[in-house]
Structures are given as C-alpha cells and as structure tokens.
Amino acid sequence: MIVNADLHIHSCFSMATSKDMLIDNIAPQAKLKGLQLMGTGDALHPGWLDIIEKSTEYVGGGIYSTEHCDFILTSEIEGEKKIHHLVIIPNIEIAKEIGDKLVSNNKYKDGRPRAKMNGKEIMDLAKEYDCLVGPAHAFTPWTGMYKTFDSIIDCYGRAPDFLELGLSADTDMADTIEELQNIPFLSNSDAHSPWPHRLGREFNQIELQDISFESLKSSIKNNKIKANYGLVPNLGKYHMTACTKCYKLIDPNLAIKNKMKCSCGGTIKRGVDFRISQIATWDTPHHPSHRPPYIHLLPLAEIISMVYDKGVTTKTVQGKWKELIDNIGNEIEILIDAPIDTISKVNEDLVPAIESFRNRSLYINPGGGGKYGEISFDEKLAEKKVEKDNNVTLDNF
Incomplete structure (x- = not known):
C-alpha cells in the first residue's frame, strides 16, 4: 500500500x-x-x-x-x-x-x-x-x-x-x-x-x-x-542569509565580513542555501538510483490567500478552502490530481493560480532570517517586493 x-x-x-x-x-x-x-x-x-x-x-x-x-x-x-x-x-x-x-x-x-x-x-x-x-x-x-x-x-x-x-x-x-x-x-x-x-x-x-x-x-x-x-x-524561512530583526536578505560573504551583524543592529543568520554551498561536493545534484522524486508543494490556503489578498486564517480564505474540500476531496488531491474543470466548477477564480502552481510559473520572494517567502503571479511585483525589502549586497550594505 x-x-x-x-x-x-x-x-x-x-x-x-x-x-x-x-x-x-x-x-x-x-x-x-x-x-x-x-x-x-x-x-x-x-x-x-x-x-x-x-x-x-x-x-x-x-x-x-x-x-x-x-x-x-x-x-x-x-x-x-x-x-x-x-x-x-x-x-x-x-x-x-x-x-x-x-x-x-x-x-x-x-x-x-x-x-x-x-x-x-x-x-x-x-x-x-x-x-x-x-x-x-x-x-x-x-x-x-x-x-x-x-x-x-x-x-x-x-x-x-x-x-x-x-x-x-x-x-x-x-x-x-x-x-x-x-x-x-x-x-x-x-x-x-x-x-x-x-x-x-x-x-x-x-x-x-x-x-x-x-x-x-x-x-x-x-x-x-x-x-x-x-x-x-x-519559501522556507531560513532559505536565504538574512537579518533576524529587519529580514533584509544579505550577501553571505558580507555577513561573514561583518561578523553576522546587520546594519540595523540585528543578528544575521546563515541561510540554508549558502550553508549547503559551503559543504557541497558538487555544484549540481548527483541523485543516487534509489532517490525518489521531490515534488514541490504549496499549502492550498496559501494559494487562496494570494488570489483574494486575505490572510490565511481569515474567514474568506478558510471558507473558500472548505468549499473546495467539501466538493472535491482532500487538499493533496486538489493540488495535484483534480482536473482543472472540476476545480473551475467550484471556484473559477482559483484556476489560474492552481495552473501556475502546477506548471511552476509562480514567482517567489525568498524567505530568510525567520520570515517565510511570499508567492506572487507577477514577476515585476515580486521584483519590486525584493527591492522594497532592501536585498543587501556587497555594494549597498
């Protein structure tokens, strides 16, 4: 089984x-x-x-x-x-x-x-x-x-x-x-x-x-x-190197140079992405024959939250989530297997988001320092979000 x-x-x-x-x-x-x-x-x-x-x-x-x-x-x-x-x-x-x-x-x-x-x-x-x-x-x-x-x-x-x-x-x-x-x-x-x-x-x-x-x-x-x-x-909250106080993403080499202290006074935490690069044997993955596929997933409520621009725990999002569950099946089935036509009959607004999730065309403002990443339909909005949050490099610390 x-x-x-x-x-x-x-x-x-x-x-x-x-x-x-x-x-x-x-x-x-x-x-x-x-x-x-x-x-x-x-x-x-x-x-x-x-x-x-x-x-x-x-x-x-x-x-x-x-x-x-x-x-x-x-x-x-x-x-x-x-x-x-x-x-x-x-x-x-x-x-x-x-x-x-x-x-x-x-x-x-x-x-x-x-x-x-x-x-x-x-x-x-x-x-x-x-x-x-x-x-x-x-x-x-x-x-x-x-x-x-x-x-x-x-x-x-x-x-x-x-x-x-x-x-x-x-x-x-x-x-x-x-x-x-x-x-x-x-x-x-x-x-x-x-x-x-x-x-x-x-x-x-x-x-x-x-x-x-x-x-x-x-x-x-x-x-x-x-x-x-x-x-x-x-999307993970420790994926990128970032400050745990202001959540700015910071170039890891600059963070080390500044003894893991941010210009705001907060502590910088080394991101998983950088840590793995430090201990990696190869630049690209070498999957052994027994390794199963890794299938990327997003919580359905997060997708609904993005579409309606409401918090995940709000009545709006939870109500839309329950409507899908009641009419289609469990969340994993809806995200991965349910036909788009079936989803459309319950909530047409969500169809573009589910399709974008499945074809991996959603844009992500990465997480770090204890803050989860954020998803978006729009690449330009995602880029603006990164700029707004002051992604810090060696040039602009």
Missing part, C-alpha cells in the same frame, strides 16, 4: 505551539489534508502520552489509531549544541523507558526534551530500543545538525537511519553532498498548529507492507519512499 505520512509534528506541550495541537484536532485535519499516517511528536512527554492513550485505540504494531488516521510515536530531542534529532519509537512502553534514561535536568518541562547528550549518545540510546533516528531539519541555522558539523558522521559517529530535509531545502540541494548518497531523505511538516496550511505542508509518500512500526522501518531502510513532497525551498 502507498501511504502519505507526516512524521514530525509537535503537541500542545511544546513551546511556541498551538494549544489546539491535540489528537482530536490533528486527526480530522490530517484526513482533510490527505494524510493517512502521522507522527505524534513529543512522545517522550508523559502528559502527551496520556492524551495519546486516551484519544486513540492501540491496534498493535506500534500504531495508535483514530477514525481519521493512524499515529506512530515520534519525538524530537534537543541535544548538545542545540541540535535537534528526530526519533521514531516502536511503542509507548519503549517511549517511557527512553524518557527515563534521557540525561536532562528538565526533560518534561517541554514537549521537546532538552538532553545533555551528544548525537552519538542519543543515537546509541535510540538504537538500544530499536528506534529510527536521524537529524531533524538538518540544514537550518538555529538547530540543524549541519549548523555545527561539516559531516553527519562527526555528529553521530556513523550513518543515521534518515536525514530530514527541513522546509528550506529539497533533494536537489541535499544531493550535492556526497556523504548523503546512501541516506534516505524524509520531508515532514514540523507543524506547530493542526491547520492544513501547516500540517502536511511537507510529507512522504511511502510504500508499506502494512501500517506498523516494523513496516515503516523496513520501508525507510530499503528505499521504499516513493516521493518526497514539500515546499519550494526558497
């Missing part, structure tokens, strides 16, 4: 996360998105495990089921040097044991525990319990593994089970790095709220023998990921 899976989200117990991140909200929204398998996130937090047990039915094989979708236990762990690691866990009993062994002074203060352990120690603990483990959003400048290490082996001592690309990178970018040739890539949302413009904004299409931990483990290890779906990388 082919399953759409988003394996990295957070619960209401994590910092900067919506109080609505509960199973009873996540599950129906996942179904509307078109996802069949969800990671629980935060599976080392006792309070979240209690909610999982009360809100789902354990059907065996490490799967906790609802009427809308299935869940598998996952957790992000912040280790030494503030590096984030993603762990996929066989069952609740093992999650509790790992939580007990995690070296941390305040492990249950946050849904994402902070451990006094390096990557090798976290991997060893995960492997002791037959978990899957790899770097979360590996290239991001705050908490990605490559912000600190030039090699994945330097972090873990051996190859991890997978590497999570993160919202600001895709397969083309990661496959310029030779050491990643034999490592499977995951694309997950890292959602902090349950709404479909966040949930499943990146996901994996995986061939599974059945829905179980062992089947997922086998599929990841044996290259049964059929496709990675995710944002166009320059």
Whole structure:
C-alpha cells in the first residue's frame, strides 16, 4: 500500500505551539489534508502520552489509531549544541523507558526534551530500543545538525537511519553532498498548529507492507519512499542569509565580513542555501538510483490567500478552502490530481493560480532570517517586493 505520512509534528506541550495541537484536532485535519499516517511528536512527554492513550485505540504494531488516521510515536530531542534529532519509537512502553534514561535536568518541562547528550549518545540510546533516528531539519541555522558539523558522521559517529530535509531545502540541494548518497531523505511538516496550511505542508509518500512500526522501518531502510513532497525551498524561512530583526536578505560573504551583524543592529543568520554551498561536493545534484522524486508543494490556503489578498486564517480564505474540500476531496488531491474543470466548477477564480502552481510559473520572494517567502503571479511585483525589502549586497550594505 502507498501511504502519505507526516512524521514530525509537535503537541500542545511544546513551546511556541498551538494549544489546539491535540489528537482530536490533528486527526480530522490530517484526513482533510490527505494524510493517512502521522507522527505524534513529543512522545517522550508523559502528559502527551496520556492524551495519546486516551484519544486513540492501540491496534498493535506500534500504531495508535483514530477514525481519521493512524499515529506512530515520534519525538524530537534537543541535544548538545542545540541540535535537534528526530526519533521514531516502536511503542509507548519503549517511549517511557527512553524518557527515563534521557540525561536532562528538565526533560518534561517541554514537549521537546532538552538532553545533555551528544548525537552519538542519543543515537546509541535510540538504537538500544530499536528506534529510527536521524537529524531533524538538518540544514537550518538555529538547530540543524549541519549548523555545527561539516559531516553527519562527526555528529553521530556513523550513518543515521534518515536525514530530514527541513522546509528550506529539497533533494536537489541535499544531493550535492556526497556523504548523503546512501541516506534516505524524509520531508515532514514540523507543524506547530493542526491547520492544513501547516500540517502536511511537507510529507512522504511511502510504500508499506502494512501500517506498523516494523513496516515503516523496513520501508525507510530499503528505499521504499516513493516521493518526497514539500515546499519550494526558497519559501522556507531560513532559505536565504538574512537579518533576524529587519529580514533584509544579505550577501553571505558580507555577513561573514561583518561578523553576522546587520546594519540595523540585528543578528544575521546563515541561510540554508549558502550553508549547503559551503559543504557541497558538487555544484549540481548527483541523485543516487534509489532517490525518489521531490515534488514541490504549496499549502492550498496559501494559494487562496494570494488570489483574494486575505490572510490565511481569515474567514474568506478558510471558507473558500472548505468549499473546495467539501466538493472535491482532500487538499493533496486538489493540488495535484483534480482536473482543472472540476476545480473551475467550484471556484473559477482559483484556476489560474492552481495552473501556475502546477506548471511552476509562480514567482517567489525568498524567505530568510525567520520570515517565510511570499508567492506572487507577477514577476515585476515580486521584483519590486525584493527591492522594497532592501536585498543587501556587497555594494549597498
């Protein structure tokens, strides 16, 4: 069977996360998105495990089921040097044991525990319990593994089970790095709220023998990921080198020369695009034969927001989104497979936008410094937006 899976989200117990991140909200929204398998996130937090047990039915094989979708236990762990690691866990009993062994002074203060352990120690603990483990959003400048290490082996001592690309990178970018040739890539949302413009904004299409931990483990290890779906990388909020205060895009060499301080007084964060160029083996991607395609995706609500020039969470946008879902199907089907004639019968205004998304003719003002990129129909408007935001080069710092 082919399953759409988003394996990295957070619960209401994590910092900067919506109080609505509960199973009873996540599950129906996942179904509307078109996802069949969800990671629980935060599976080392006792309070979240209690909610999982009360809100789902354990059907065996490490799967906790609802009427809308299935869940598998996952957790992000912040280790030494503030590096984030993603762990996929066989069952609740093992999650509790790992939580007990995690070296941390305040492990249950946050849904994402902070451990006094390096990557090798976290991997060893995960492997002791037959978990899957790899770097979360590996290239991001705050908490990605490559912000600190030039090699994945330097972090873990051996190859991890997978590497999570993160919202600001895709397969083309990661496959310029030779050491990643034999490592499977995951694309997950890292959602902090349950709404479909966040949930499943990146996901994996995986061939599974059945829905179980062992089947997922086998599929990841044996290259049964059929496709990675995710944002166009320059929409990611850390794609370009930029100031975290004024969000100006800044030439990376100039940023380094100025000790990562912006002229406004803010801190400059090295973009994923530049970081990958620093550690890349090749100028162009070298995709191994087992690498699945990476299919760029945009949240449907973001497209509706652009067309109507209204905020994503406004009644206008959410109403148009629900009308499409009610009349056509889940969001993934609408974005990728639904005939244009079918979409036109529900909302003719959106047809040019959906067509532009599918033929990749939308223009993007890239993100950086913690601000997401913006999409536009009009190249000139996009260029004006870049000029307005003062894209800083060596000539105009």
